Amino acid sequence: MQLFIDSANLNEIKTAVSWGIIDGVTTNPSLMAKEQGIDFKDAIKQICEIVDGPVSAEAVNQQADKIVSEGQDLSRIHANVVVKIPCTIEGLKAVKFLESKHIRTNVTLVFSPNQVLLAAKAGASYISPFVGRLDDIGEDGMAMVEKSLKIIRNYHFNSQIIVASVRNLEHVEKAALLDAHIATVPFKILEQMYQHNLTDAGIKKFLEDWAKVGK
Numbered sequence: 001m002q003l004f005i006d007s008a009n010l011n012e013i014k015t016a017v018s019w020g021i022i023d024g025v026t027t028n029p030s031l032m033a034k035e036q037g038i039d040f041k042d043a044i045k046q047i048c049e050i051v052d053g054p055v056s057a058e059a060v061n062q063q064a065d066k067i068v069s070e071g072q073d074l075s076r077i078h079a080n081v082v083v084k085i086p087c088t089i090e091g092l093k094a095v096k097f098l099e100s101k102h103i104r105t106n107v108t109l110v111f112s113p114n115q116v117l118l119a120a121k122a123g124a125s126y127i128s129p130f131v132g133r134l135d136d137i138g139e140d141g142m143a144m145v146e147k148s149l150k151i152i153r154n155y156h157f158n159s160q161i162i163v164a165s166v167r168n169l170e171h172v173e174k175a176a177l178l179d180a181h182i183a184t185v186p187f188k189i190l191e192q193m194y195q196h197n198l199t200d201a202g203i204k205k206f207l208e209d210w211a212k213v214g215k
Helices: 008-016 029-034 040-050 064-075 089-100 113-119 129-135 143-152 169-177 185-195 197-212
Strands: 002-006 024-026 056-059 081-086 103-110 126-129 160-163 182-185
Touching: 002 185, 008 024, 008 040, 008 089, 008 182, 040 056, 040 197, 056 103, 064 081, 089 103, 089 113, 089 126, 103 113, 103 169, 113 126, 113 143, 126 197, 129 143, 143 160, 143 169, 143 185, 160 169, 182 185
Parallel strands: 002 024, 002 182, 024 056, 056 081, 081 103, 103 126, 126 160, 160 182
Antiparallel strands: none
């Protein structure tokens, strides 16, 4: 399973990439809004220079022709840019066109297997089910991911599932157990993946024992 970092913060992205386990980046307008004083296109370009992998940049227009124009503009920033498009009728029309022009897309704000099916039929390179937001309304986000993966594999679609809106370590673990293609994970969750009390205790004990050995 590939790991993307879900962030627009350059320091977070640089740090995570330095660990050697990051395969790509996803951003969205909300994440960009947190990074005050930074130009959107410049930020995407800088992110693409940090990580050698797909970098999702979201289109904000609502009509298909305008999404297409915006997507083409975004794709010119860097070869690694993937145009992120919400799962709407207009969005899927734009996805179909952009993919026909070899511009990769990531269909976002996906909450049902039916939406996954439509996005896959439109030819999306990536599809992003939002598990955390489904959990927030009392549904099982990971169960939806399991259904989504089955749809993709049943019909041999080329789309890859990105497990998105990851809120905790369990989401990452379940994504891996379900053989999801990708999980996009916030920086704070990536940090937690390294941590375990027994690891810390083991290191402490080894160092104490090594000190007894002497030089």
